[in-house]
Amino acid sequence: MxxxxxxxxxxxxxxxxxxxxxxxxxxxxxxxxxxxxxxxxxxxxxxxxxxxxxxxxxxxxxxxxxxxxxxxxxxxxxNPDNHYLFAVAITNSFLNLAQMNLEARVLRKETYPIEGLQGNAVIERLLELMDDFTAGAEDLERCVGISLTVPGIVSDSQGVLHYNTKLRMTDVPLRQILEDRYGMRTWVENDMNSVVLAERRFGDYAFGNLIYISIGDGLGSGILINDSLLRGKHGGAGEFGHTSVNRSGIRCECGNVGCLDSYISWIAVYSRIITAIATGRPTLIQELSGGDYSKIVPSVYKEALCRGDKLAMDLNEEVAEHLGAAIVNLVNMFNPEALVLGGEMAHGNPELLAMVRKYMDRHAMPILKDDMVFGLASLGEDDKLIGAASVLLQDLFGFTLTE
Ligand SMILES: [Zn+2]
The missing domain is CATH 1.10.10.10 (Winged helix-like DNA-binding domain superfamily/Winged helix DNA-binding domain)
Incomplete structure (x- = not known):
C-alpha cells in the first residue's frame, strides 16, 4: 500500500x-x-x-x-540544444541516421543505400553504421535515447518488427538489440505512424484527426484519431496498400488478390512504363532515362509530367482515379479533419493532388469532405527522421502541440 x-x-x-x-x-x-x-x-x-x-x-x-x-x-x-537524440529511419531502400535536437531539428545525418541486403544482413549493416555514427557524437551522457522507424508491422510496446516482406525481416527484437548494444533507451515505431505524428507536431497539419497517406514504392498510411495513433492489436492498422480494389485482380505478396498496391504503387507504374516503351509508345521518359530502364525513377516520371508527356499524364490520371476512390473510403470511414498526401510519387506532383481532390469532391459525402483540409506532405526528405524524433519526444517528455 x-x-x-x-x-x-x-x-x-x-x-x-x-x-x-x-x-x-x-x-x-x-x-x-x-x-x-x-x-x-x-x-x-x-x-x-x-x-x-x-x-x-x-x-x-x-x-x-x-x-x-x-x-x-x-x-x-x-533549451532544445542541451540534449540530443539519435534517430534512425530504415526504409526499403535506405538506412538514414541522424543526430537531432529536442525540437526535431537535424544536426548531423548520414544516408546509406541498403543495396539489396535482406534479413539479418540489414541489422548487421545498421549496427556497423551506428557504431561509427554514435562514436562521432560528443557527450553521450547528453543523449536522451534512440528512436527507430521502419516500414512493416511493428509492435511499439514490445519494440519488435514483426514483419517486413521487402526486407525479409520477421520478429526482429530491434529495441532489445539496440538497448543491449548502446545502453540507451530505445523506441521502435512503424514509419507511417511516426510521420503522421511528425506532421501533427512539427508540420503544417496541426489536427488531432489526421490521416497521412504515402504513395511510393508501396502505399501506406498513418492514422491519428483524437490525437492517438490507430495501431490495432498487432500494430498492423493502416495497411492502406493492401485494401482490396479488385476481387479478381493480381495476386499480392500479402496473400490477397487485387490489392491497391498492385495498381498504383511506383512498382506498378514503373512496369506500366516499361510495357508502354516495349510496345513502341513514344514517351519523353525514354529520352530522360537515356534508354536505361534502371534510370527510370519517380523523379524522371515527374520530370516527364512537368514537360507534358502524354504517357506520364495518362498514368498520373489513372493513379489519381484509383487513389481518389480509395481515399473516399477513408474519408467516409474516419471523417478526418485533414488528409496529407506524401511519398515519392506525390512530392512535387500537385496535379495528382488536384485530381484526387476533384475525385473526392464528386464522390465523398459532402458533410465529411467540405471542410476537410487536403494537402501535400510538409516535412520534406527528413520526414521519417522527424517522425522518429516525434515518437521519442512525445513519449519521454509528453511534448504536445503548441497551444
Ligand atoms: Zn496485398
Missing part, C-alpha cells in the same frame, strides 16, 4: 514536470508565476519542477519580464 502511494506520487511528479516543461517550450519565455497559473499547479510544485529542469539543462533562466509593480519576474526558456 505504502509502495503504491509512493509510486503514484512519483508519477504525479513526473506528469507535473512534463506539463511544466511543455508550457515553457510552447509559451516561453515565461515566468514561474504564469506557469503555475496556466498549468493550475501550486507555485511550490512549479518551483521544484523548474529547479530540476534547470539543473538537468532542459530549461534556462533569461532576463526579466515586465511587472505591474514590485520585483520583475525571471523568465524561463526551453
Amino acid at each position: 505504502n509502495n503504491m502511494k509512493k509510486g503514484d506520487h512519483k508519477l504525479i511528479q513526473a506528469l507535473n514536470r512534463s506539463k511544466v516543461l511543455n508550457k515553457i517550450r510552447t509559451d516561453g519565455p515565461i515566468s514561474r508565476i504564469e506557469l503555475a497559473k496556466k498549468n493550475k499547479l501550486s507555485p511550490s510544485t512549479v518551483a521544484s519542477a523548474v529547479q530540476e529542469l534547470i539543473k538537468e539543462g532542459y530549461v534556462s533562466e533569461i532576463g526579466t519580464g515586465s511587472s505591474s509593480g514590485g520585483r520583475k519576474p525571471i523568465l524561463l526558456q526551453f
Whole structure:
C-alpha cells in the first residue's frame, strides 16, 4: 500500500514536470508565476519542477519580464540544444541516421543505400553504421535515447518488427538489440505512424484527426484519431496498400488478390512504363532515362509530367482515379479533419493532388469532405527522421502541440 502511494506520487511528479516543461517550450519565455497559473499547479510544485529542469539543462533562466509593480519576474526558456537524440529511419531502400535536437531539428545525418541486403544482413549493416555514427557524437551522457522507424508491422510496446516482406525481416527484437548494444533507451515505431505524428507536431497539419497517406514504392498510411495513433492489436492498422480494389485482380505478396498496391504503387507504374516503351509508345521518359530502364525513377516520371508527356499524364490520371476512390473510403470511414498526401510519387506532383481532390469532391459525402483540409506532405526528405524524433519526444517528455 505504502509502495503504491509512493509510486503514484512519483508519477504525479513526473506528469507535473512534463506539463511544466511543455508550457515553457510552447509559451516561453515565461515566468514561474504564469506557469503555475496556466498549468493550475501550486507555485511550490512549479518551483521544484523548474529547479530540476534547470539543473538537468532542459530549461534556462533569461532576463526579466515586465511587472505591474514590485520585483520583475525571471523568465524561463526551453533549451532544445542541451540534449540530443539519435534517430534512425530504415526504409526499403535506405538506412538514414541522424543526430537531432529536442525540437526535431537535424544536426548531423548520414544516408546509406541498403543495396539489396535482406534479413539479418540489414541489422548487421545498421549496427556497423551506428557504431561509427554514435562514436562521432560528443557527450553521450547528453543523449536522451534512440528512436527507430521502419516500414512493416511493428509492435511499439514490445519494440519488435514483426514483419517486413521487402526486407525479409520477421520478429526482429530491434529495441532489445539496440538497448543491449548502446545502453540507451530505445523506441521502435512503424514509419507511417511516426510521420503522421511528425506532421501533427512539427508540420503544417496541426489536427488531432489526421490521416497521412504515402504513395511510393508501396502505399501506406498513418492514422491519428483524437490525437492517438490507430495501431490495432498487432500494430498492423493502416495497411492502406493492401485494401482490396479488385476481387479478381493480381495476386499480392500479402496473400490477397487485387490489392491497391498492385495498381498504383511506383512498382506498378514503373512496369506500366516499361510495357508502354516495349510496345513502341513514344514517351519523353525514354529520352530522360537515356534508354536505361534502371534510370527510370519517380523523379524522371515527374520530370516527364512537368514537360507534358502524354504517357506520364495518362498514368498520373489513372493513379489519381484509383487513389481518389480509395481515399473516399477513408474519408467516409474516419471523417478526418485533414488528409496529407506524401511519398515519392506525390512530392512535387500537385496535379495528382488536384485530381484526387476533384475525385473526392464528386464522390465523398459532402458533410465529411467540405471542410476537410487536403494537402501535400510538409516535412520534406527528413520526414521519417522527424517522425522518429516525434515518437521519442512525445513519449519521454509528453511534448504536445503548441497551444
Ligand atoms: Zn496485398
